[in-house]
Amino acid sequence: xxxxxxxxxxxxxxxxxxxxxxxxxxxxxxxxxxxxxxxxxxxxxxxxxxxxxxxxxxxxxxxxxxxxxxxxxxxxxxxxxxxxxxxxxxxxxxxxxxxxx
Amino acid sequence: xxxxxxxxxxxxxxxxxxxxxxxxxxxxxxxxxxxxxxxxxxxxxxxxxxxxxxxxxxxxxxxxxxxxxxxxxxxxxxxxxxxxxxxxxxxxxxxxxxxxxxxxxxxxxxxxxxxxxxxxxxxxxxx
Numbered sequence: 001x002x003x004x005x006x007x008x009x010x011x012x013x014x015x016x017x018x019x020x021x022x023x024x025x026x027x028x029x030x031x032x033x034x035x036x037x038x039x040x041x042x043x044x045x046x047x048x049x050x051x052x053x054x055x056x057x058x059x060x061x062x063x064x065x066x067x068x069x070x071x072x073x074x075x076x077x078x079x080x081x082x083x084x085x086x087x088x089x090x091x092x093x094x095x096x097x098x099x100x101x
Numbered sequence: 102x103x104x105x106x107x108x109x110x111x112x113x114x115x116x117x118x119x120x121x122x123x124x125x126x127x128x129x130x131x132x133x134x135x136x137x138x139x140x141x142x143x144x145x146x147x148x149x150x151x152x153x154x155x156x157x158x159x160x161x162x163x164x165x166x167x168x169x170x171x172x173x174x175x176x177x178x179x180x181x182x183x184x185x186x187x188x189x190x191x192x193x194x195x196x197x198x199x200x201x202x203x204x205x206x207x208x209x210x211x212x213x214x215x216x217x218x219x220x221x222x223x224x225x226x227x228x
Contacts, residue, residue, distance in 0.1 A: 010152055035124045038152045041196045068165040069123065070158045074197050 003028045004095035007036035011101075013044035017053055019101060026056040029091060031083075033062045036101075040075045051079060062088060112143040115222040118153040122171040123163070128156045131228045132174050138224075139181040146185040146218055147178075149207075150192045157188060159204045172204060179206075189215055 005028055011019065016039065020030075032040055039045055040061060063082040066072040072082070083091070092098060116135055122128035135145045149157055156171060163170045175186065188203065190211045200209060210218070219225050 035121055035152070038121060038155060041155070041198060043195060043197055046197060064165045065123075068161060068163050068168065069121075069155060070161045070202075071155070071198075074202065 001094075001096040004091050004098045005030045006098060006100045007032045007039065008034045008100060010035050011039045012042065013047070013050060016045075017049075020053050020057070023057075027058075029058045029060055029095065030054070031060040031062070031088065031091070033065055037061060037065055037069065037071070037075075040077075040080065041071060046077060054079060060091070112224070113146070113222040114138045114143050114224040114226065115146045115148055115219055117148045117150060117225070117227040118156065119151040119227065121152045122156045123166070123168065127228045128153075128171050129174065131226075132178070134226065134228075135178070135183055136181055139183050145183045146187060146222070147183065148187045148189065148215055148218070150189040154188050154192050154196070154198070154203075157186065157203045157207055158198070159202065175204065175206070187215065187218075
């Protein structure tokens with residue numbers, strides 16, 4: 001059973017890479033929310049390096065929060081899955097535990 | 102109504118905003134400070150850097166997360182002669198945002214240009 005990691009503060013790619021390296025299970029789900037969403041605006045998070053780091057993980061982002069900030073069209077990446085609050089609850093229930101970063 | 106036509110004192114205040122408005126009240130406090138300075142005939146530059154530039158993205162719908170659209174408070178600034186709403190070019194370059202994503206009234210200036218503005222300012226406030 002995978003864990004759900006909540007990324008709630010803004011990370012640069014180096015920080016994110018270190019965080020990802022510490023994950024025991026590379027198949028864990030990583031959810032960007034609140035100011036963590038701003039990380040995905042960075043050009044670094046559209047790079048080959050980001051794709052390599054997250055190859056085995058599911059990258060999620062809260063759809064409502066993207067729309068609230070009017071950046072849903074900017075963060076349009078096939079690696080990133082937009083989820084609703086309801087789906088967030090589903091992921092929470094299906095996860096072994098949640099870790100907030 | 103224009104409250105700042107006579108800049109007799111010629112005091113310049115630069116206010117630097119470096120964080121997004123969704124996590125705190127920095128943006129509103131910065132604009133409030135700018136309005137107070139302008140009401141006392143000071144020249145005000147609102148300078149947005151780092152993730153602060155996201156405050157100026159147009160078509161935000163903060164009501165989707167039960168918040169208020171902070172960007173709307175910028176609409177009245179021209180009545181107070183605050184027409185310098187500046188985005189740092191280098192901060193913009195680090196993101197996938199383009200000039201077209203921002204409200205119309207913003208000006209893009211390089212870090213060197215902003216440094217010059219800051220050198221000429223009487224007061225520099227970072228929020």
